[in-house]
Amino acid sequence: MTLPGPVEQPATRSGRALQWRGWACVLSRLSREEPAGSLPLADDGWGSVGRVGSTGPGIDAGARQRLTARFGGQVEAWFDELPEVLALLAERWQFELGSPIPRGSVSAVFWCRMADGRRAVLKASPDRARLAFEAAALQAWHTAHTPVVIALDEQLGGLLIEAIEPGTPLAVSLVCPAAGSVAELLNSLHESGVADPSYPTVGQRVAYLFDSSATLYQRHRELTALISPELYQRGRRLAARLARHDGPVVLLHGDLTPGNILDGGAGRGLVAIDPAPCRGDAAFDAVDLVLWRADDLAAIWSRAERLAAAVGADAGRIFGWCTAFAAMSALELASQGNGPSARVEVLLQLAAQA
């Protein structure tokens, strides 16, 4: 469920429309002792990014591209002000800014080092509401399987979190985790969080995801022949039915993709970052991992069974959610690649069961 960028006015993953207001008004109100650009350089392997406060190499071109794809051209004004904001946050929270991390679709992400030597990650995003929402969920979980929130400045759109180490996302290592590790991650999220009614329901999340991913049809019109919009709608209807079940309701991560699961090392196991929290059926959070890089239907069913056994859930429900999202996953995969692939075919076979 990796969302495509919006074509024009985007809705955020938290379901609210992005309301861009420049930072200038905020910056002018906040007093600083040091001028922008006064931060020391990082030179110890976290990478030197040049003087903060300049528009130098610290803000990588990739981040500009990814955020422009997501938010549209209006994000340019945000990038213009970013160096000054980074300097302000570094001064306030006492960290040294390191290299940019070349990922992140709604934020510019940087390695940092705190004054006490702790390593941290800074996310700066024009979608401040989403960042605050993310911080609220991370703070709601009390488990080693999520990073600790160090500081949030919603006004400036900055979130500082504990750095996970080694921190390689599954999507980068391409390591398919053992069912036991996934079960430990899911159980810790679902048991330690509280499904506060202020979070959207999984039904709202489902509607948002299907609306957002459908924009891929506008950008890849040829894909309507491969993944028929009727098949996509069948998946949507099944997902809506599954969302209405009256079983236990847990706080869901909501975006548990292989890009948002990091390797926390042998002692810590898998660590989930970047939530889009919602509340509902625990099986929803399993979809992306169960479908990920599956080469045949048997693999999907066997993963669902093993995971269900490990978390004490119903394999049929996990498989049902996977079936509901199969057409969307096929659409996303096909839109990234060069024509039909064997994995798209597997997803289409599954989608046909919806």
Ligand SMILES: Nc1ncnc2c1ncn2[C@@H]1O[C@H](COP(=O)(O)OP(=O)(O)O)[C@@H](O)[C@H]1O
């Ligand atoms: N706490 C963290 N520790 C280590 N790496 C992190 C951490 N948070 C984010 N990252 C890295 O930054 C990348 C982008 O972060 P993410 O939170 O997914 O950004 P976005 O919300 O923009 O998608 C991740 O894929 C990961 O490589």
Ligand SMILES: [Mg+2]
């Ligand atoms: Mg992410």
